Every structure is written in C-alpha cells, then in structure tokens.
Amino acid sequence: DAKTTQPNSMESNEEEPVHLPCNHSTISGTDYIHWYRQLPSQGPEYVIHGLTSNVNNRMASLAIAEDRKSSTLILHRATLRDAAVYYCILRDVAGSSNTGKLIFGQGTTLQVKP
Amino acid sequence: KAGVTQTPRYLIKTRGQQVTLSCSPISGHRSVSWYQQTPGQGLQFLFEYFSETQRNKGNFPGRFSGRQFSNSRSEMNVSTLELGDSALYLCASSLLGKTDTQYFGPGTRLTVL
Secondary structure, X not given: OOOOEOOOEEEEEOOOOEEEEXXXXXXXXXXXXXXXXXXXXXXXXXXXXXXXXXXXXXXXXXXXXXXXXXXXXXXXXXXXXXXXXXXXXXXXXXXXXXXOOOOOOOOEEEEEEO | OOOOEEEXXXXXXXXXXXXXXXXXXXXXXXXXXEEEEXXXXXXXXEEEEEOOEEEEEOOOOOOEEEEEOOOXXXXXXXXXXXXXXXXXXXXXXXXXXXXXXXXXXXXXXXXXX
16 A cells, blocks of 8 residues: 655644645555544544545645645645644555555644634 | 444443444445554554445454444454553444545544553
C-alpha cells in the first residue's frame, strides 16, 4: 500500500484559511486521495476525495499536484470546530485491495486559535 | 438516517476475561470494518465483513475475532484480554466497502485492568 507523509501538527487562527499538505510520492495510477478527520472524542469522518482534478465540497477543497505526488487539503475559513486530526489516505480502486480497509497514518493535528 | 451505533460506549474488564462489542451499521450498508485506536499505534485496521463473510483481516492475533449477521450488524470479540488491549474500538460501515465513504461510529472505550 502506498504511504502518505503529513506534518505532525499545524496551527491556524480562526477564520483564516488552512492548507494541510500531504506527500504521496509512490502513488499509483489507481489510487484515490481521501481525507478524513477525527474530532476530539469522536470517530473519524469523511472530508473529501479526488483522483486527478481539484475538488470542492461544502467542507473543504482538495488541490492535487499535476504529478499527483502531493496534495493539499484547504479549509477556507477555519473555525474552532475544525480542530481535529486530519488524515490523508490513499485508496486503490483496482484489484485485490478493493475493500473498505483504510490505512491511517499519524495524521496532522490541527490547532485553531481564537 | 441514523448513524453507526456502537454498544457499549465504555467497558472495563480485567485481564483474562473476554469481551464482545457490537456495531449497528447505517441502514442499507453491507460492509462493516473494525479498527483499534491506541495512543502508541494510532488507528489500525482489524477486519472487514461484507455479506456475513470476512473479506479482509489486519495483523492482529487470533484472540480478536468478529462476525456479521444477516442484518449487517456486526460483533467483535476479544478473548483472554491483555492490558495492551485497552483502546478505543471503532466500527465503520459503508455501502459495499471498496472505495465507498466509510462512516464511523463513536467507538467503544475498553479499559483492561
């Protein structure tokens, strides 16, 4: 399974944009890039995913580098509620690894200051 | 739609005992996965069930087992508990597994004394 690398922690001020980076230099052509986050005392929740093109949804935006070796999760205006651990996960749509299994790294702990 | 529910939310056991945790997936979801979360190891995949069959298994000893019922509800069992089994056990459900979005429950906090 391809690995991802994220910074251990980041800080942001409330109502400012946050850019959370993820490196995945060994990504394969059939790997989707998924982001989940885990708020304190809760289970992880889905944030966004993409393959090649940049993606937007109500929670965030996902910017994917042209070579797909890195991506950035963008929170446009951080709120205190966005303080969480953010996980960047690769999911292969092909072959035998096509199961619901998620491989979590250590993620990035985001602190949001008022 | 109701979310993924897990029972019990908190559990205290002693070494050597066994424990059964329960997970009710979102209605219509057929895939259920289990994860163990500890401060040292983070989130680790235990196993996944789909249509009552174990489809994938993580690297855990045989003391950890699970099953899925015809209504997609799932249980996991840990026998001969060890102190190191103290963790948050999370259940996730999805429509078919694969690359579907996984919806997680709040977890069961197991403490082994």
